[in-house]
Amino acid sequence: MNQLHFPILSTIVFLPVIGALLVSLIDSKKETAIRWVTFIVLLLDFLVSLPLFFYFNSSTYQMQFVEKVPWISSLGMNYYLGIDGISLFLVLLTTFLSPIAQLSTWSGITQKTKEFNIVLLLLQTGMLGVFVSLDIFLFYIFWEFQLIPMYLMIGIWGGPNRVFATMKFFLYTFFGSVFMLVALMALYFLHHAYYHEYTFNMVTLMSQPLPANLQFWLFIAFALAFAIKVPMWPFHTWLPWAHVEAPTAGSVILAGILLKMGTYGFLRFNLPMFASMTHQFVDIILIISLIGIFYGAFVAMVQPDIKKLVAYSSVSHLGYSMLGMFALTTIGIEGSIMQMINHGISTGALFLIVGIVYERMHTRNISEYGGLASLVPIFSVFFMIFTLSSIAVPGTNGFIGEFMVLFGTFESHKVFAIIAAFGGLFAAVYMLTMFKRVVFLKPLNPKLLKLTDFNLREWIYMVPLVVFVFWIGIYPNTFLSKMHASVNHLIEQTKITNVNPNLNGKVSFDNKVIIKKSGLKG
Amino acid sequence: MLAAYMFVSVLLFAIGATGAMIRRNFLIVLMSLELMINGAGMALIVMSYFTGNISGQVMFLFVAAVAASETAVGLAIAAMMYKNKKSVDINDYTTLKK
């Protein structure tokens, strides 16, 4: 179904590539022109993506704005794009955050500006592709593709330890992806073995699940790839490295969007495709999420580096997201999606805030700051708003997500929700301690005295974020109403464990059987 | 009869392989490689003849063409290498290790 009769998703996905081509034609010395062109392309991309929101039909769970063109028909591959209520906001979040992130680089990135902007544009394509692909092969291509620009972004424009950080980031996530690739292929062949059809079509794969015993390894392989990306405890150690070394825009996109690819993957693959395994893994994942919530908070508390602190807080926040998701209730999953969006906005904003002072002070050590409230009041007010949003004070977006997650979890797993409710306490501890040491107290460091407050550009990119902090906090229905149908359908899917009663699942993992069944003779 | 033909082809291949392994002058090595290819090619033709399937002979034509171009490229590289190091001893060319 494509209500616009126009390949809008392809336009959104590939517009940045066109932008990248345009930028590559500009003389690399004309930095301002490059920045403007990139910004306009990204802004245009955001504007083009807005009709998705307005024309979105919230009464159906079916994929919308679908584009389906045969690609390699003999292998069952299609160029198949579409979104539903789950991916809609991730697409919008991406197109919304990217121009903001780009604006933050105008003063931060002074080396190789042209290359940076090209990389940023390509990254945008990769991320959007992940969220809109409905063909798992296409999905995998985009999934791996976006790694490369991110790898370059950290590796070239990063901090002093960037090479180590970028290698760790790349190898770690790639390690997970390899398992996913294997699982994808296994899924493809197993699906043929049971349904006599070669397909990479996500929707088909979701609606025709495999027998329970076959799902086990597939679930683990997918879960590993996504858990590293989220990152769930204990696969999180690449995150502080990557965040600390990445340039501001890199951190914003990394925290705001890239991490959501992991949670999105869980929603798209693990929950609907391996429903019966999902039910078996619920307890383990809930426990890991809880550990993540508290562990992230505790470790964040003692970080001397602001960026590291925010990075560990991401572990904690996404713990909530995973908790709500694996509660397997409508409210839990909606809360989980809200939490993803909120995390994108408030943590993204916190990284921007850190970037703003870092640009001026060239340090991220909390101990070198203090007393910013009297020196840069506007900055401090914005910082405060995002801090509050991060610790889920009611009225801000954070509260909506967190409360929905808690209630969704409570419906199915009371004890977990009760324990998780105390997570907010530690969030307050680490955020407010950091806030106090940076913004309150007396400015002891003489270097701080020459700090300047927001300039126009910074105003422009911070204000939209504040608007969303309060919009979601006060009237979340705008967003929630679009998700209901899709989330309810997802819940239905997780309840179905075996569509075809004739599939008794006696086929084991013996490859001979698969080969025989799939007709692939040696 | 087949065995005899195949013996010749394997012999050609073995001589070529041994030459490629033990000789140090890379011109000789290239010649040995040529021998190996021809050994394999001969096997193709022989088999084609005995099974009555023409595709073996067709395949040899391809192999011959590829072998010719390979030799051309190989000799060009060899010439460049000689220009650089003034040596035709392959044991002087161990930079791949580094």
Add this chain to the structure above:
Amino acid sequence: MKTLVLLIIIWPLIGFLINGLFGKWTKNYAGIIAASALGLSFLSAVYPIWQVILGNIYDYVYFTWMPLGKFSVPFGLRIDSLSAVMLFVVTFVSWMIHIYSNGYMKGDPGYARYFTYLNLFVFSMLLLILGDSYLLMFVGWEGVGLCSYLLIGFWYDKKTASDAGEKAFVVNRIGDAGFIIGVLFILFNFHSVTYADVFPFVHQVLTPETATIIGLALFLGAMGKSAQFPLYIWLTDAMEGPTPVSSLIHAATMVTAGVYMVARSNAIYDMSPIAMEVVASVGAFTAFYAATMALTHKDIKRILAYSTLSQLGYMFIGVGVGVYWAGIFHLMTHAFFKGLLFLGAGAVMHSMRGLLSTDLMGGLKKKMPQTAILMVIASLAIAGIPPFAGFFSKDAILAGALEMGHPIIWIVGEVTAFMTAFYMFRFVFTVFYGEEKVPNLYHELHVHEAPKVMTIPMWVLGVLSIIGGWVGLHVSGEIPIEAFIARTAPTLEVANEAHYSEAFLMGFSACVGLLGIFTAWVIYIKKWITAESIANTFKPIYTLLANTYYVDEFVYFFIVKPFWWVSEFFLWKIVDVKIIDGGVDLFGWISKRIGWLFRTLQTGFVSHYAYWISIGVMLLTGWYLVRII
């Protein structure tokens, strides 16, 4: 009417937005803007309150705030008799304190910021009391906590102030977690958090066990916000904030939110004797415990802070034994006299240039006659001397405790009442009576009476501290305030209610209060017994009290420090860096080692490669041959 009700909470919001967004320009008018916003809010509230007194109840839904699948949380405001009392107290006292602040904060560099926070506070507080669902109450609940955090740390460049603000927020968060858990249980059982959907169905839906869980969880929230033992530790530190803030937030309104919440949830508490017992016991213990600490303190604001804790304990006794109206009644009178006491302390501080210790004061009556009179009135009210306001409400609570069958709590209450009278008059006598302790200090500081803008609100509260309790007098067979509040929060019905002579109880309470005042008079005015000699006789107890039972030290060394230490040196530096990240690096290291191993095969000699290739080919061929044979 719907708009009028909304306007009550909108005015402070408008004030907040004006001062918050344009604080740079409103600078000197910020106080006037804020105070007029509150005045308008109070005026908007008058008519609805009057209508509620006449017997109406308002419950308006404005929009759906949080849709949660099958059910949703509306944004609605509700005014019934319970919230009407609170509404009156909050809007009126806040208004007075806003006016007072105009004088008190004059010249502070953060003038506009102060009023911005203060208006935001009133907005949140009104949302807390008018919200028609638990979740909306929670919004206000956290909102007031946030404002409290901001206002305690108002002078953010002072480390103690910033620390105190953070402490307040964090300790409150412990309670908030409890509140949230309670809300989760309610939402789960009732499929709604709106009061109108919850209270009428309590008996059908809840089992006593669930009611106990909900009651205790909610009370954990109340313990945080209303600073009950052991979560009280933030309140004394909260005195770092400007004094009008202490008056408004940490005495009159915010800290009483817990009492309001328990009274609001009366239907749930009524079902759970255990939860009520806990509420009453914690209240009684806190009342006594805090009063003992107030006995020895020398910092005028902290004496009042401990006194607030103690009075909050009384309120919890009231709601805990089931006489909800008495708790709320005391909440109201307490708002008047404790608000006044803090404003008086503020006036003293204002003219003493921020000095707080009673050691430096004495005989201030001559310099500040109006303040002195008002402080005496307020102290009489808190000491429970008829006909001042505190007498009626405190008596109602204690009589209620006795009637509901809690004699021990009654005894604790009376002992506390004695201590209350004593420490309040110790405060009054040492500060306003006697001789100037430090010669010439007043002259040097130019100690003077507070300006009119400060004394007028104080007088208004002073009058209310006298007459505010008279709504607790018997009028034609019933007590008006009891009848009014009981419409929403009916008194718990117990089977064998004990009956005592009311006149006797009242007389007894009054005597206890007078005895306390007399003792203070003996010690601090007549000096028949000196305070020092008592302190020396009971040295260990005195030391313990003077150091407030070493609770802060205990918390710091046994909870905060170890927690921090474990996080830093175990979780971060060992578990995270060494074990988890080390594990990841180990993986990379192993791969590298394996690479090193195979690197030795990489000789660089082409012939060696060819050799390996031929071996490989042979092996493969051999394997194939074996397979086909």
